[in-house]
Amino acid sequence: MARTRPAAPVLAASGETPVTALPGVGPAVAAKLQARGIGSLQDLWLHLPLRYEDRTRLSAIAALQPGAAAQVEGRVVAVERGFRYRPMLRVAVEDDSRGTLVLRFFHFRAAQVAQFAVGARLRCYGTPRPGQHGLEI
Structure with a gap:
């Protein structure tokens, strides 16, 4: 008998989708993210580390x-x-x-x-x- 693998969840989301729609993000993790000002996927995408250094620009x-x-x-x-x-x-x-x-x-x-x-x-x-x-x- 052949084994079938369950299909991976498909997440078709926009930037306004709440982070709770992500797999593995429950109420506790969502509360921690909300404390950092991250409530939607767009907030998560644009979140930068504390000491972020922009190494994309070249200077003369x-x-x-x-x-x-x-x-x-x-x-x-x-x-x-x-x-x-x-x-x-x-x-x-x-x-x-x-x-x-x-x-x-x-x-x-x-x-x-x-x-x-x-x-x-x-x-x-x-x-x-x-x-x-x-x-x-």
């Missing part, structure tokens, strides 16, 4: 402001390994805006150094701050 290096987190994309123009007081890797990145940003790494391995070959394109995210040679992350 020349337009970076110290203290404001940003994502940049550029080309590696210089790589320097320093061993003065502690090992440090500095990578200079330049983009089309002709701005230069220095990435500073304190904990790195040789394989990571090889990834930062001059001419390689990379995308990085962080909070720039003033350094010895301009802004750095």
Whole structure:
């Protein structure tokens, strides 16, 4: 005798549908969601985490402001390994805006150094701050 699998529930819902229509959301879970201001599916879809960081926008290096987190994309123009007081890797990145940003790494391995070959394109995210040679992350 062949076994048949029960059909999965189909939820054809709009944004105004209450969250209680979702499988597994009973009165207790609905009360917790309501305490956070989530009463409908649209509220749930648009709910963002507390410390959400928008990493979808690219910023020009020349337009970076110290203290404001940003994502940049550029080309590696210089790589320097320093061993003065502690090992440090500095990578200079330049983009089309002709701005230069220095990435500073304190904990790195040789394989990571090889990834930062001059001419390689990379995308990085962080909070720039003033350094010895301009802004750095």
